[in-house]
Amino acid sequence: MTRLYIVSAKKFLNIAVTVWFIVAVVGQWIFATYVILFYGKATATGHNEDWNKVLPHGYVEGETTGNIVVGIHLLLTIIIVIGGPLQIIPGIRKSFPVIHRWTGRIYILVAFVMSLSGLFMVWVRGSVGGITQHISISFNAVLIMISAVCAIRYARRRDFKRHRVWAMRLFLFVNGVWFFRVGLHFWLLINEGPVGFDPRTFQGPFLTFLSISQYSLPFIFFEMYLKASKSANRIFVFSAASILFLFTVIMAIGVFAATVGSWGPKMN
């Protein structure tokens, strides 16, 4: 009987993580579509100044180097956001191992360029938000680079168990900025407006909390999932699965709110 309970708890956990992944991929691809249709279209039609409708420091007349860095950051968003899930889906990974190896190397290179260009945008170019947010997102960049190095190191050593864990951590840290946007729109929707921060300065306790949560919460949930998937304690496994479901519901509402309130209207 106990064995039966633990089998159904594990099934529940697997369903929770699969549903989480599907919702995350759909939401990330909507975000990538927005980047293509908004920034891509503005750039392709020679209206780079339209970037500034979203990014106050996006395009600065005469600052060629800075504009190129922002342009690269936006262009590579498309690759990293669309490519990330494709690296992880087991069917694709197992059917095309050679492609997985090459696209994996590209993904890691892109993760580094995204992080370094992001650091440049925060500390040299200047961006919205306060110092705590800037430090927090910089820490996110460091986490991306550390997990990228670990993922490739374990793949080279053919320690695929550890490689998979680090690749998943890399995927979550890379999507920290996406979690931030989804979390923000969830918050704006449930509060029917900005609460806990000043929308003019884009600063306040809620945004500080969110900028730390964007990488720490997904990381904690993933570690919890890893422990639960090996655990024989059905209460722990059920609790972990329930937390993942709750996280998925919040994420789905956030994706919906971001799509309707921000990404969607800029796509045409």
Ligand code: HEM
């Ligand atoms: C690796 C995954 C990342 C992706 C996919 C990504 C994507 C983007 C996108 C699409 C934008 C345009 C804003 C929007 O339309 O929502 C943006 C802006 C920006 N990103 Fe990233 N980014 C990533 C990582 C980072 C990191 C690690 C940093 C900092 C270290 C960073 C710093 C910035 C800054 C400063 C802006 C401009 C915000 C402003 O003007 O105030 N990004 N990013």
